[in-house]
Amino acid sequence: MKxxxxxxxxxxxxxxxxxxxxxxxxxLKENKRFADRPIQLMEFCGGHTHTIFRYGIEQLLPKxxxxxxxxxxxxxxxxxxxxDDCVSLAERPEVIFxxxxxxxxxPGSKKSLLQAKADGADVRMVYSPxxxxxxxxxxxxxxxxxxxxxxxxxxxSTALTVLEAEREGLDxxxxxxxxxxxxxxxxxxxDSPNMQLDGLLAxxxxxxxxxxxxxxxxxxTYKKPIVITGFEPLDIVQSIxxxxxxxxxxxxxxxxxxxxxxxxxxxxxxxxAIARVYQLRDFFEWRGLGSIEDSGVRITDAYxxxxxxxxxxxxxxxxxxxxxxxxxxxxxGEIKPWQCKVFGSQCTPETPMGALMVSSEGACxxxxxxxxxxxxxxxxxxxxxxx
Amino acid sequence: MTTPTPGLRKRSGxxxxxxxxxxxxxxxxxxxxxxxxxxxxxxxxxxxDLMEDQARIDLAxxxxxxxxxxxxxxxxxxxxxxxxxxxxxxxxxxxxxxxLAVSGAVPLYLTCGVIIEEGLSxxxxxxxxxSMKEAADRAGVKIIxxxxxxxxxxxxxxxxxxxxGVGVIQKxxxxxxxxxxxxxxxxxxxxxxxxxxxxxxARGDLSIENNILSDCAPLNGLISDLxxxxxxxxxxxxxxxxxxxxxxxxxxxxxxxxxxxxETAIPIRPDVRGMCEILGLDPLxxxxxxxxxxxxxxxxxxxALQALQKSSSQLGRESAVIGEVKDGHEGIVILQTAFGxxxxxxxxxxxxxxxxx
Amino acid sequence: MCLGIPGQIVEIIDVTxxxxxxxxxxxxxxxxxxxxxxxxxxxxxxxxDWVLVHVGFAMSRINExxxxxxxxxxxxxxxxxKEVEAILLARTEGAL
Numbered sequence: 001m002k003x004x005x006x007x008x009x010x011x012x013x014x015x016x017x018x019x020x021x022x023x024x025x026x027x028l029k030e031n032k033r034f035a036d037r038p039i040q041l042m043e044f045c046g047g048h049t050h051t052i053f054r055y056g057i058e059q060l061l062p063k064x065x066x067x068x069x070x071x072x073x074x075x076x077x078x079x080x081x082x083x084d085d086c087v088s089l090a091e092r093p094e095v096i097f098x099x100x101x102x103x104x105x106x107p108g109s110k111k112s113l114l115q116a117k118a119d120g121a122d123v124r125m126v127y128s129p130x131x132x133x134x135x136x137x138x139x140x141x142x143x144x145x146x147x148x149x150x151x152x153x154x155x156x157s158t159a160l161t162v163l164e165a166e167r168e169g170l171d172x173x174x175x176x177x178x179x180x181x182x183x184x185x186x187x188x189x190x191d192s193p194n195m196q197l198d199g200l201l202a203x204x205x206x207x208x209x210x211x212x213x214x215x216x217x218x219x220x221t222y223k224k225p226i227v228i229t230g231f232e233p234l235d236i237v238q239s240i241x242x243x244x245x246x247x248x249x250x251x252x253x254x255x256x257x258x259x260x261x262x263x264x265x266x267x268x269x270x271x272x273a274i275a276r277v278y279q280l281r282d283f284f285e286w287r288g289l290g291s292i293e294d295s296g297v298r299i300t301d302a303y304x305x306x307x308x309x310x311x312x313x314x315x316x317x318x319x320x321x322x323x324x325x326x327x328x329x330x331x332x333g334e335i336k337p338w339q340c341k342v343f344g345s346q347c348t349p350e351t352p353m354g355a356l357m358v359s360s361e362g363a364c365x366x367x368x369x370x371x372x373x374x375x376x377x378x379x380x381x382x383x384x385x386x387x
Numbered sequence: 388m389t390t391p392t393p394g395l396r397k398r399s400g401x402x403x404x405x406x407x408x409x410x411x412x413x414x415x416x417x418x419x420x421x422x423x424x425x426x427x428x429x430x431x432x433x434x435x436d437l438m439e440d441q442a443r444i445d446l447a448x449x450x451x452x453x454x455x456x457x458x459x460x461x462x463x464x465x466x467x468x469x470x471x472x473x474x475x476x477x478x479x480x481x482x483x484x485x486x487l488a489v490s491g492a493v494p495l496y497l498t499c500g501v502i503i504e505e506g507l508s509x510x511x512x513x514x515x516x517x518s519m520k521e522a523a524d525r526a527g528v529k530i531i532x533x534x535x536x537x538x539x540x541x542x543x544x545x546x547x548x549x550x551x552g553v554g555v556i557q558k559x560x561x562x563x564x565x566x567x568x569x570x571x572x573x574x575x576x577x578x579x580x581x582x583x584x585x586x587x588x589a590r591g592d593l594s595i596e597n598n599i600l601s602d603c604a605p606l607n608g609l610i611s612d613l614x615x616x617x618x619x620x621x622x623x624x625x626x627x628x629x630x631x632x633x634x635x636x637x638x639x640x641x642x643x644x645x646x647x648x649x650e651t652a653i654p655i656r657p658d659v660r661g662m663c664e665i666l667g668l669d670p671l672x673x674x675x676x677x678x679x680x681x682x683x684x685x686x687x688x689x690x691a692l693q694a695l696q697k698s699s700s701q702l703g704r705e706s707a708v709i710g711e712v713k714d715g716h717e718g719i720v721i722l723q724t725a726f727g728x729x730x731x732x733x734x735x736x737x738x739x740x741x742x743x744x
Numbered sequence: 745m746c747l748g749i750p751g752q753i754v755e756i757i758d759v760t761x762x763x764x765x766x767x768x769x770x771x772x773x774x775x776x777x778x779x780x781x782x783x784x785x786x787x788x789x790x791x792x793d794w795v796l797v798h799v800g801f802a803m804s805r806i807n808e809x810x811x812x813x814x815x816x817x818x819x820x821x822x823x824x825x826k827e828v829e830a831i832l833l834a835r836t837e838g839a840l
Contacts (some may be wrong), residue, residue, distance in 0.1 A: 002750065002752075002794070012818045013726055060728045124592075127800060156803070205796075259810040260808070260810040260811040269779045270779045273778070665749055674826070
């Protein structure tokens, strides 16, 4: 497959790994601050987390590099209260609730969308917001609500879908908007006193939409190297190499490894659509991370008739996570999934307590399913022996 | 000798009307017409001609072929009922034949129980029954008894089929999920994921244009070619729902061994791969209906591979060695990825929801 | 929310609605190309373009030159490394 297989080439990977080993040795030798801790690099984006686990990248790297998995997974950071809102909308008899697959299993305080579907709610899994629009055209007597999830990557798609609905004069289509923004959450992580980061892999598809400029602040203000990264395994390994090269040379820049897709100014038609349909919310709640300023968007007044929150009543209740849940600490990279006290016992993909175990981009699900071979072997072997 | 004489009873029932209705399941004349005109005529064998409540099989015929009876049953509820490469009828025969054949049994007889939703078109039913007969002939099995029910609209989805099957296992064969040993090699008879991808592609809601066909096929001919060349097969499973990942985990678990497979060795069609990439699905978990995982002693692998590739059934042309059984890390399946790193292949949890994000 | 897959646009379905067919390794799907259409790129001119597809939208053209550059950097890496190793080896063997 073109533009895919070349970026999964194991021979090129081996070359890069050899370079990485050299650079790492050099950095450790010349930098006292790594005397008693590993080089800590964070991949912000859930898509990167997924690739890292799917291809076993972490084991290919020297032990003195630690990859910290960031909270850039829109499904993972959905607060339970918001899921309850979805369920409440879906249970309205006139509603067809359309959603991406991953969101269907996230537990609410009583049930997930999948359970609501089993109980009779009309919940449909779609691949694209345009499919939800098709449902609205096909069922003029029903109200179609699309669960609009995602960072800036997905905002153009949902915004353009609203604009198309406007063009066609549809009055039975709306979005339940849960789009979130990247920069405030990166700031929150960098501001966190518990976080020791030496470099960041920036979300390549967010940059595809917003361009390079929004990420300069990481290097300029926070003095951390940052590399805009693609999603194939070679992209990730190359970005790690670029970060290490910066560290070795004492540099602090924003680099674009994903130049085949990401341009300096981002996607203009996409940004224009976003500007018409969305505006920032003052605050937005993130599971495990609390309320963060300017981190969510809502639909503008001009498009209010496409806003499910204004069309329908939603409970809008803030639900606290279960007390045994440590989702927040995992999301912030403060602990690793297997360090959560319920990981693998009360919280498994079959009986998830939080969205991190449900989303294929969640660190917990990734660890559980793909394994970080050494740790997971130990866990599984304990289970095998216990049987 | 009690082989029933053919033509003992004249089949006179003629089904009236274009759609199935409740009277066709009522036990009366309409039902008799349905059974005779559609099922008995199509399946065409002396057992059915007797029109008894049960089929009678001479034990001596069975014991001459081996020392164990294999018995299996499966229900088929696939949606859509017609899909590229087959239909629910073909599936109901091949699936049960394969479940028998992977034990080393020679499949002999099938039952056919159908539950029909009122309103199903007779034309569709005849097509499905014809597919069943074609698949049965290809597999060399006879459908010798059955049952028909009709339920109200909405009480089932168009048609559900249950087939049970019997076969006989030869004395020298001991194929068993618990027999895998370190040093064994793991083979597959061709491309993975065709059936799962074909079904997904046939579902209009995902709107993906494709030419993928289900790999649905009876594998007993392929398996008998394999066993003739290599009787010491340790394990054999057909990789249906849950894909090869599930079967490999079952074997690793039953045999308490570690299985290591190589991503680059697993045959997959480019368009099945394309569909998986678009939807964010892992092909290791996609359903197959014509693929078996075979575990053989390392020294036998070449012979086994040759037998599969050369099988006159043509169902093993793309066979490949995809992995091996190893010491240590018992019960775990490890994938060496195309990129070089390794990861665990776990059992599937729930339904594989396409990764959209 | 990052799953994006490269594909090639093979035909235009509807100019006003910005709809096209994209081919990914032999399977095809309808995509909206509004994000890659502007005054320099008409809808019709998109046929043959390689794009990144995300939830039914073509989000960006794939820049072939940049892709080649990225891969070239990687290939060169190994080459440069080999040269350095060769020099070091020669030094230790007293050839230099």
